[in-house]
Amino acid sequence: MLEPLVVDVLRNHVEGDFLEAGVLRGGVSICLTAMLWSAGELGTRTQWVVDSFQGLPPASYTRRFAAGFSSERAISLGLESVLGGKYTSGKLSSALTEVQRNFAKHIGEGVAGVRYLPGFFHDTLPGPVRRLALLRADSDLFASTYETLDRLYATLSVGGWFICDDWKIAQARWAILTFRAQRNITTRIYRSLLPNTVPSMRNLPVFFTQDVIAFWRKSATTG
Secondary structure: OHHHHHHHHHHOOOOOEEEEEOOOOOHHHHHHHHHHHHOOOEOOEOEEEEEOOOOOOOHHHHHHHHHOOOOHHHHHHHHHOOOOOOOOOOOOOOOHHHHHHHHHHHOOOOOOOEEEEEOOHHHHOOOOOOOEEEEEEOOOOHHHHHHHHHHHHHHEEEEEEEEEOOOOOHHHHHHHHHHHHHOOOOOOOEEOEOOOOOOOOOOOOOOEOOOOOEEEEOOOOOO
């Protein structure tokens, strides 16, 4: 779904940069950068590459963060983040130098318009980011997903898109729903379907992607 959302932003002249929070080896950020370059917008718009480049944050932090919410659901999701091994401290890590090598291979070295913001989100965001047209969250955890929205949603232009790569992960989905409820955001959420999925009979747009994502357009009236 990245390409049609990027096209929508460019056709409608939505103001702002592109940002991915949680990049792993940089593949999606590279694709976004390539789309900006092909449209002649790279440099006019910045591609922000935001990651700790150390993997997921410490388990103690994710537990404390979730415990700050009164919801038992949030607390349980904070615990989920350190169970099962997949979401433990340091997992899903790629070094900044590895991501930069991938950019150099596919885009070129020292390309103007690409900026890196290394560090855990609670230390770095919003940093120098001022205005976004597209905000993509791909950081798995309740804490990291919520922090992305809490620190950056105000910079997203009306008409811009928020995209969640991790809608299938319960704690990321709950972070989004918690943030929306707190801010009274009622803008319609679209979610994709996996290939070979039978869509419901409701008269809704259907999007097929290789993984389940969710997205919505920021509205001036409904958030």
